[in-house]
Amino acid sequence: MYNQDKKNEIFNAKSDYLFFVIPFSLIINYIFVVQPITYWTGDLLSDLFNSDNPIKGREDDKLERNKFTDRIAECIANQGNESLTIGIFGEWGSRKSSVYSMIKTEVENIMQNHCIVFDFKPWYFGQENHEIIRTFLFQLSDVIKKDEGFDPKLDKELKKYLEYLSTISLRPTGSMISFKDLLDKYSPSKDSVKLSDVKQKIEDMLQKSDKRIIVFIDDVDRLDRDEIKMVFKLVRLIADFPNITYLLALDEEVVSDSLSEIYDEGSSEIRREQGRRYLDKFIQIPLYLPIPDQQKVSELCWQGIEPFLIEHGIINIEKELLPQHIRHLVFTPRNVFRFINLAKFFIPLLKEEVNTRDLLYLLLIQISSPKLYKFISENGLVLINDVEEKDLGNVREQFNNMKLGGFNRYANLLSDLFPYSEKLCDRKIAKISTQLKQSWFNEKRICSETYFNQYFMYSLPKGEVSHENLELFIMKLSDINTSFDDLYQDYIKVIKLHSINDVNIKLESKL
Numbered sequence: 001m002y003n004q005d006k007k008n009e010i011f012n013a014k015s016d017y018l019f020f021v022i023p024f025s026l027i028i029n030y031i032f033v034v035q036p037i038t039y040w041t042g043d044l045l046s047d048l049f050n051s052d053n054p055i056k057g058r059e060d061d062k063l064e065r066n067k068f069t070d071r072i073a074e075c076i077a078n079q080g081n082e083s084l085t086i087g088i089f090g091e092w093g094s095r096k097s098s099v100y101s102m103i104k105t106e107v108e109n110i111m112q113n114h115c116i117v118f119d120f121k122p123w124y125f126g127q128e129n130h131e132i133i134r135t136f137l138f139q140l141s142d143v144i145k146k147d148e149g150f151d152p153k154l155d156k157e158l159k160k161y162l163e164y165l166s167t168i169s170l171r172p173t174g175s176m177i178s179f180k181d182l183l184d185k186y187s188p189s190k191d192s193v194k195l196s197d198v199k200q201k202i203e204d205m206l207q208k209s210d211k212r213i214i215v216f217i218d219d220v221d222r223l224d225r226d227e228i229k230m231v232f233k234l235v236r237l238i239a240d241f242p243n244i245t246y247l248l249a250l251d252e253e254v255v256s257d258s259l260s261e262i263y264d265e266g267s268s269e270i271r272r273e274q275g276r277r278y279l280d281k282f283i284q285i286p287l288y289l290p291i292p293d294q295q296k297v298s299e300l301c302w303q304g305i306e307p308f309l310i311e312h313g314i315i316n317i318e319k320e321l322l323p324q325h326i327r328h329l330v331f332t333p334r335n336v337f338r339f340i341n342l343a344k345f346f347i348p349l350l351k352e353e354v355n356t357r358d359l360l361y362l363l364l365i366q367i368s369s370p371k372l373y374k375f376i377s378e379n380g381l382v383l384i385n386d387v388e389e390k391d392l393g394n395v396r397e398q399f400n401n402m403k404l405g406g407f408n409r410y411a412n413l414l415s416d417l418f419p420y421s422e423k424l425c426d427r428k429i430a431k432i433s434t435q436l437k438q439s440w441f442n443e444k445r446i447c448s449e450t451y452f453n454q455y456f457m458y459s460l461p462k463g464e465v466s467h468e469n470l471e472l473f474i475m476k477l478s479d480i481n482t483s484f485d486d487l488y489q490d491y492i493k494v495i496k497l498h499s500i501n502d503v504n505i506k507l508e509s510k511l
Contacts, residue, residue: 133234236281305360362446368410
């Protein structure tokens with residue numbers, strides 16, 4: 001019993017010690033260390049990888065879209081007091097959110113105290129999609145209440161409007177709704193106030209205000225079908241108040257496909273067209289993002305990747321070729337950041353075991369066409385060997401069935417990585433000499449039979465010696481102070497752990 005009590009006492013003492021020391025150390029670190037610990041804030045990961053967050057200002061606009069955003073901001077500022085819904089259309093990864101940020105900044109610069117700008121995020125509001133409407137009206141009421149440019153009674157009228165809306169059950173999912181239907185369905189409460197009268201009061205109060213409210217609704221294409229419909233009903237039927245401008249960012253194709261699920265009849269293309277028409281009813285001004293200049297996109301990529309390559313001593317990447325491949329693949333800005341982050345992850349892991357140029361080119365394919373990347377990983381035998389024509393049939397058919405959206409986009413990249421890939425397109429290739437194949441091995445190319453699998457395994461096959469270990473051994477060979485006996489013992493250790501044939505071949509390629 002005494003020993004157990006003694007153990008408990010020691011444990012408690014250590015616990016008290018830790019509870020004191022850890023917070024104290026963190027405080028000292030924060031006060032006296034120039035760069036405090038960043039694990040808690042996520043800044044450490046931000047340093048390692050490039051975030052795809054929206055840019056904060058026009059000075060960060062590498063794609064030069066400021067003229068487009070300035071014109072939108074100017075139109076909003078000069079607009080009358082009617083309700084307006086603007087759609088900003090762009091595919092995923094085209095940086096719609098960055099365009100949003102620039103528009104928002106410019107609107108505030110132009111209108112200054114004559115506008116209220118706020119973001120509405122219609123993400124998850126429980127099982128009831130109607131909660132989107134209730135949440136928006138609460139948020140609108142809250143921003144109006146904090147501003148002196150509106151009738152003090154407006155806040156109460158909005159809450160009353162919300163209360164009446166909450167008593168009404170909207171039509172089931174899949175059917176259209178009009179505000180007139182909604183009003184007709186409503187039965188007056190005891191005080192005989194009609195919903196239409198409340199809405200009219202709100203409209204009159206907003207009409208008299210000299211302030212415009214601009215509402216930004218981003219990533220509409222990430223909502224499901226019913227949530228998308230509810231957002232459209234909100235901006236064009238429920239809250240289409242004077243002096244309010246809505247800006248919705250969305251991918252037109254994604255939203256049209258989602259809305260096409262409303263309709264049961266017709267082919268998929270007909271239903272998609274119906275979904276597009278549904279979208280047209282709600283977006284008054286559809287604005288398409290300018291297509292990014294691929295020259296600027298490739299420059300953005302090189303500016304992001306070059307410092308990292310220099311830091312890791314990688315000098316065999318042609319400054320002209322990598323951006324050229326990016327231009328041919330038609331990268332979006334988001335693809336650029338994904339590529340840079342993959343490179344930052346895999347290069348430190350594999351740079352000693354593979355050819356870093358080939359690795360970067362393979363990552364370009366992985367980002368641009370996951371189907372082609374998978375095809376490469378599964379058909380190495382054909383890509384790295386001079387396969388006879390009779391053995392190419394099934395592989396060639398599989399390759400052609402991928403529908404890469406224009407083989408020419410990938411032709412140069414594939415030829416750089418796999419000279420034998422020309423056969424897949426019925427192109428003749430020059431005879432490849434033994435000396436050239438040896439150079440592929442020496443340079444750890446992906447087209448070398450020895451190294452192909454390492455580009456996909458992310459580790460060495462069992463029994464193979466790493467180039468990093470060989471480099472350490474070669475450094476000892478170069479050191480005149482290292483005795484022959486020490487070198488011999490190190491060599492024996494290496495060949496005991498790895499294949500003697502593999503060790504000798506790789507040493508020969510380095511010496």
